[in-house]
Amino acid sequence: MCPIDDPAATMNRATNPEATIGICGAGIGGLVLALRLARLGFHPVLFEARSKEAALSEGEFLTLASNGMNGLRAVDCYEEVLRRGLETRAIELCNARGKRLALVDQSDHLAAFGTPSVTIRRGVLTGILIEKCQAEGITIQFGRRVTKVDNHAHAVALNFSEGTGLAVDLLVAADGLRSFVRTQIFPDYPLPQFTGLIGTGGIVDANIPDTDGVMRMTFGEKAFFGYIKTASHPVYWFDSFPADTPDAVRALEPAALAAHVRKMHADDPEPNRSILQAVGQIERSYPIFDMPQLPVWSTGRIVLLGDAAHAIGPHAGQGASMAIEDAVVLSSCLVATLDYGAAFARYEALRRPRIARVVKLTRQNASRKRKNSRLSLFLRDLLLPLLIPMTVRASRRLFAYRVDLDPLEANPSFECGRKDAA
Incomplete structure (x- = not known):
């Protein structure tokens, strides 16, 4: 195994004046970045607009593929996430009549990639990262919404909705799809674009058989549905459905939104309908957006990370994993040189090709969820078993x-001087 840290470089970089790094956003990417920076000798400070309670309750659950799980090793959170998550051993794809179209076996991921894929409550993952930050003495300021950013030659000045302002040597914008920092430093950048899909999901107790680690997904006639359940976990379910606008269901009360989702899946095979019958309320929906490719990810002393730089839809299960990878690569670039401009440029050059591949895969998967005419459904059922092997190879x-x-290796399938055989 190749070492990830260079102690000599860390010592040199830690004594550099640009050692205090502000991170706007205590999501998964921002928290992992703070942990990595602290380990490498920097002084990270996190600012989060939400309260701690809101951060821990945001969203329902997510799946971390092997690359994301391995990324957590860099901040010593891998074992705890593995312990508290649900191993996802396979993905089953079915058509609207319940006929299996494909079964993607993931049971070899531990042997092939060093870790299984894991499904975990988003709040649990966030909580693990926050607790780790607090244990290591990293400052997290909750309820601190940035209202102004000034990118000066020698520092970045920040104003907040409450409390006094602050100056940091470098600033990382990890504040999500609708990044405020991005709009401040790149006011002419395009806005996120609605993909035509809205997602919902939740965790519910329902009397259905365990899936034994299989995530079962259905391409329904009106909407897409997926779920997983084990004896030690309730049902984790999600769906997505086409909509003309991102606000199509925003006005619905939680009970009405649940009724709307049940209607979308009324013709689904079991146990989809039984799962949704147990769902009395859905608190919110999630319009799915794409971020057009941005010209650059940094200017002066400020750099973008995660969804602020490249929104990844949920259709390939890579959004959180890409943010984790971003954090490890950016921190390693910063520790490798005293020139933060060169570090930002190297980080972007390393990440862009990989992000482009993930975005391409995500958009391909999303397009299959928009089929709703009889002809398109027929063609999807016919072609999907032929297309899935190509998607599986790309995913692996x-x-x-x-x-x-090896965070600074540009080839994504190259590990410490050898090609991965998987």
């Missing part, structure tokens, strides 16, 4: 990337 190349072993 993504999973093979070990950012924890």
